[in-house]
Amino acid sequence: MDTALNPQPDHLRRAAAIRILILDVDGVLTDGSLTYGADGEVTKTFNVLDGLGIELLQKTGVAVAIISARKSPVVVRRAADLKIMHVYQGTHDKRIAFAALLESTGASAEQCGYIGDDVIDLPLLRQVGFAVTVPTGHPEVQHRAHYVTRAGGGRGAVREVCDMVMRAQGNYDMALAPYFA
Numbered sequence: 001m002d003t004a005l006n007p008q009p010d011h012l013r014r015a016a017a018i019r020i021l022i023l024d025v026d027g028v029l030t031d032g033s034l035t036y037g038a039d040g041e042v043t044k045t046f047n048v049l050d051g052l053g054i055e056l057l058q059k060t061g062v063a064v065a066i067i068s069a070r071k072s073p074v075v076v077r078r079a080a081d082l083k084i085m086h087v088y089q090g091t092h093d094k095r096i097a098f099a100a101l102l103e104s105t106g107a108s109a110e111q112c113g114y115i116g117d118d119v120i121d122l123p124l125l126r127q128v129g130f131a132v133t134v135p136t137g138h139p140e141v142q143h144r145a146h147y148v149t150r151a152g153g154g155r156g157a158v159r160e161v162c163d164m165v166m167r168a169q170g171n172y173d174m175a176l177a178p179y180f181a
Contacts, residue, residue: 010146011130011146011147011164012164012167012168013168014113014129014130014146014147015113015130015147015161015164015165015167015168015169016165016168016169017110017111017129017130018062018111018112018113018129018130018165019061019062019063019105019107019111019112020062020063020064020065020086020101020105020107020111020112020113021057021062021063021064021065021112021113021114021115021161021162021165022064022065022066022067022098022101022112022113022114022115022124022128023064023065023066023067023114023115023158024066024067024068024114024115024116024117024118024121025044025066025068025070025072025075026044026068026070026117027116027117027118027134027136027137027153027154028115028116028117028134028153028154028157028158029044029046029047029050029066029075029078029153029154029158030044030045030046030153030154031045031152031153031154031155032117032136032153032154033045042072042074043074044072044074044075044078045154046078046154047154047155047156047158047159049156049159050154050156050157050158050159050162051078051081051082052159053158053159053160053161053162053163054082054084054158054162055082055083056162056166056175056176057162057165057166057175058082058083058084059175060166060169060171060174060175061171062165062166062169063085063086063105063107064082064084064086065084065085065086065087065088065101066079066084066086066087066088066089067088067091067094067097067098067101067114067124068088068089068090069089069090069091069092069094069120070089070090071089071090072089075087075089076089086101086104086105088100088101092120093123094120094121094123094124095123095124095127098112098123098124098127109127109128109129110128110129111129112127112128112129112130113128113129113130113131113132113161113165114128114130114131114132115132115133115134115149115157115158115161116131116132116133116137116141117133117134117136117137117138117141117153118137118138118141119138119140119141121133121141122140122141122144125141125144125145126144130146130147131144131145131146131147132145132146132147132148132149132161133145133147133148133149134148134149134151134152134153134157135148135149135150135151135152136152136153147161147164149161
């Protein structure tokens with residue numbers, strides 16, 4: 001590749017173009033573990049670095065959405081804590097939720113990034129402008145992603161992508177400026 005003609009790597013060019021970052025939950029916002037309590041309640045553990053990254057990204061004007069095949073009140077609570085307005089749960093055909101998200105926001109598929117880790121995520125990963133997975137993502141997903149994070153799901157992968165998007169869009173320094181004042 002001639003860097004004079006294309007100065008940014010492909011994944012940074014793609015990150016620069018997104019208006020909405022869509023997140024899977026299990027294996028992306030969490031490490032993929034499901035812990036069942038004695039009463040059958042499922043608990044999930046979220047990463048605070050990911051949370052701040054989501055908040056910072058949203059402040060730069062990039063919306064964040066969640067699309068998950070599983071349904072969990074814990075996800076609703078986490079999304080509310082992070083002021084994520086678009087949350088779709090309990091649909092195994094994620095294309096339905098994706099279509100609803102595009103309709104409600106007016107964004108195109110090319111203006112979306114999606115972080116997923118398993119074959120259920122392939123239909124969306126194949127449609128969006130920026131397809132991302134985690135190091136433990138299924139091989140079929142890794143093969144089709146534009147970028148594989150260094151950090152694992154539930155271990156800073158979402159923060160890595162949020163920071164990448166902010167840098168690619170030229171908003172990183174502005175987003176972090178309040179913390180250096």
